[in-house]
Amino acid sequence: MYAALAEALAEPAQWLCLPGREWPLFELASGLLPNSTAVPGLALIQDEVLSGRQARYAALIGGQPGQPHYWLYESAFLTGRILGEATFAVAKCYSQAGLQVEGSELPDGVVPELAFLSYLAANDPSAEQKFLKEHAALWLPSLGQALARGTDPVYAAIGQLLSDWITRAASRAPTLPASGQLTCARLPALREASACTLCGFCAQRCPTGALVVRETSDQTALVLLAKSCTGCGRCAAVCDTALIRMEPVPPTEVVSDAPRALRLSERVPCRACGQPMVSRAEMDFVIKQIGHPTWLDNCPACRMPAYG
Ligand code: SF4
Ligand code: SF4
Helix, strand or coil: CHHHHHHHCCCCCHHHHCCHHHCHHHHHHHHHCCCCCHHHHHHCCCCCCHHHHHHHHHHHHCEECCEECCCCEHHHHHHCCCCCHHHHHHHHHHHHCCCCCCCCCCCCEHHHHHHHHHHHHHHCHHHHHHHHHHHHHHHHHHHHHHHHCCCCHHHHHHHHHHHHHHHHHHCHHHHCCCCCCCCCCEEEEECCHHHCCCCCHHHHHCCCCCEEEEECCCEEEEEECHHHCCCCCHHHHHCCCCCEEEEECCCCCCCCCCCEEEEEEEEEECCCCCCEEEEHHHHHHHHHHHCCCHHHHCCHHHHHHHHC
16 A cells, blocks of 8 residues: 555556556555545546646646645655755665665655555564654645645545555554454465465565565565455465465464464575575576576676676
8 A cells, every 4th residue: 555655646657547446546445444535535536648647746746936735745744844854864764774765856755755664564564663653654644634635636535545544554553453363364375385486476466564575694485474464365366376375264263473484495695705695486486487597696796797
């Protein structure tokens, strides 16, 4: 949801021209926030040419010089100052996670903050809660409400969803089910774990961050956080090798809160510098597809000097 909202609030992409009912955002909102008033709002959005959607976006950030209709930056939204304290604090959060914003976008913009939350939801749920508490939840629900009160039906529905989602995400920790309880009646399982290539497509499709790929210096793992799973089945639908199946969970079964590794594979070290590269599972898959050229054993940095 974070990633879809980030796309919806960036320069309009082609998919935004479709009717609201056909947006990935609509599917996610209907499944995860069925009672949000954003859902009927999204359903009413008609299709439109890209230039029409772009004009709406331009109107959103237009206004007087230095006084746009809506500030889409945390520092400016909260204090009226572009490049304020929040801008630098957010940039620090990104660099601590080993990330940075590319291009000219300011770090505390609505789009990079949502993209960062999407990354944290998949990799570090406690850091996600911290970032929500210290940054995103301080302003994104208000920005969403301001958009929802506006006259543009497209961005009013997106704004309502932004407000509802961030509010829900920020209060998720205390409302998690009690230990051992589940929110769904079925969970994904791997039919043949050793055949999983650790491609990560299933984790990318997971809307709740229940399925994630985690890497340490020597291992890659496909991990299931059962309590975050809604049983939607998207992960099973995307797996090319049809390795995932949804298995029923008896209502009486006590499921551990602990992350569960569905697939583990060592990481292959670069033959030249010894730094960990991809997982053995991915490497074996690539070798099966293209054979085993010598350069495959080197990381990208060591390939250039060795092979020009
Ligand atoms: S279960 Fe399927 S989609 Fe997921 S990482 Fe393994 S091969 Fe890829
Ligand atoms: S069923 Fe799969 S995609 Fe859906 S929430 Fe659970 S792990 Fe994620």
